[in-house]
Amino acid sequence: MPPQLNARVIELPLRHAWTISRGTSTSKRNVLVELRSGGHVGFGEAAPNVRYGESAETVLEALSRLEPVLDGDLRCFRELSEALQEALPGNGAAKAALDIALHDLAGKALGAPLYRLLGLNPQRMPITSFSIGIDEPETLARKVREAEPYPVLKVKLGAERVREVFGAVRAATSKVVRVDANEAWGPQEALEHIEWLATQGVELVEQPLPAADVEGAKWLRARSPLPLVADEALLRASDVPRLAEGYHGINVKLQKAGGIREALRTIDVARACGLKVMIGCMVETSVGIAAAAHLGPLADWLDLDGNLLLSEDPFIGHPVVEGRIQLGEGNGLGVVPRAAA
Numbered sequence: 001m002p003p004q005l006n007a008r009v010i011e012l013p014l015r016h017a018w019t020i021s022r023g024t025s026t027s028k029r030n031v032l033v034e035l036r037s038g039g040h041v042g043f044g045e046a047a048p049n050v051r052y053g054e055s056a057e058t059v060l061e062a063l064s065r066l067e068p069v070l071d072g073d074l075r076c077f078r079e080l081s082e083a084l085q086e087a088l089p090g091n092g093a094a095k096a097a098l099d100i101a102l103h104d105l106a107g108k109a110l111g112a113p114l115y116r117l118l119g120l121n122p123q124r125m126p127i128t129s130f131s132i133g134i135d136e137p138e139t140l141a142r143k144v145r146e147a148e149p150y151p152v153l154k155v156k157l158g159a160e161r162v163r164e165v166f167g168a169v170r171a172a173t174s175k176v177v178r179v180d181a182n183e184a185w186g187p188q189e190a191l192e193h194i195e196w197l198a199t200q201g202v203e204l205v206e207q208p209l210p211a212a213d214v215e216g217a218k219w220l221r222a223r224s225p226l227p228l229v230a231d232e233a234l235l236r237a238s239d240v241p242r243l244a245e246g247y248h249g250i251n252v253k254l255q256k257a258g259g260i261r262e263a264l265r266t267i268d269v270a271r272a273c274g275l276k277v278m279i280g281c282m283v284e285t286s287v288g289i290a291a292a293a294h295l296g297p298l299a300d301w302l303d304l305d306g307n308l309l310l311s312e313d314p315f316i317g318h319p320v321v322e323g324r325i326q327l328g329e330g331n332g333l334g335v336v337p338r339a340a341a
């Protein structure tokens with residue numbers, strides 16, 4: 001009997017207005033998926049991104065087209081995951097929702113946490129960064145104080161006010177800081193910003209140039225004093241080889257890749273190409289964040305704070321202690337709906 005699929009749109013208000021180089025948002029519309037089979041429920045989540053032409057509506061439409069693929073033996077979840085990837089072009093968020101739910105269900109049916117199914121050591125979890133959006137200096141100082149429990153910060157920067165925004169954060173803390181420009185700079189200004197940031201205790205810079213600027217990335221990589229990490233320029237495994245000349249590492253997200261299976265392939269290809277690996281996220285509930293966290297031991301850098309930016313998380317996920325996500329022994333993803341707890 002095929003598993004029973006339920007999907008619904010969830011409105012997620014944010015704790016603070018969230019500003020990056022592309023714009024500002026105050027809430028997020030994601031799609032929550034429940035996959036029922038053999039007395040178990042697998043949870044999955046789609047966090048659609050306008051950058052990739054997605055919305056909650058495109059996710060619902062894609063889910064209805066992907067649902068027939070799930071009519072197979074759920075114990076062979078890897079086969080089903082691969083069939084999901086092949087069934088439609090694009091639609092990473094919709095595929096991720098089903099792929100995450102399949103893995104949660106498999107873990108529950110087999111009685112093991114997902115990291116065990118993947119053979120990973122939860123003690124090898126890197127510290128996750130906590131993200132700070134673009135804001136006015138006083139608000140930035142307050143956000144840095146609120147981020148007290150997190151030892152590493154990730155600061156968003158845009159085309160304007162680079163030194164003002166970064167300077168306000170640096171004035172408020174001596175922590176390790178990562179920077180994400182979300183495609184805001186051109187090559188020459190990027191080099192100037194990065195040379196200055198290198199004097200400010202910055203660990204790495206994410207997506208300084210527009211994703212499509214391949215030649216600019218090669219030029220910048222040859223000159224940058226800091227590691228450069230591709231985010232918007234990377235969706236899935238097949239993108240990795242052409243990024244190796246322009247970046248030092250890649251930011252893998254389940255929502256871009258289309259789930260856990262494709263994220264694992266992407267990480268393997270990155271390692272074969274000599275690239276560092278960050279595992280990141282969108283604004284997501286503890287369902288999406290937990291799914292990515294189970295792959296955490298494979299990463300050099302983690303950026304899994306999407307659930308921490310929500311004013312209400314409909315799921316209880318894994319605690320973060322001194323920046324490290326504690327996965328515990330729960331089967332599958334190990335998350336439970338807050339309403340049920």
Ligand SMILES: [Mg+2]
Pocket residue numbers: 180182206207231232251
């Ligand atoms: Mg990014």
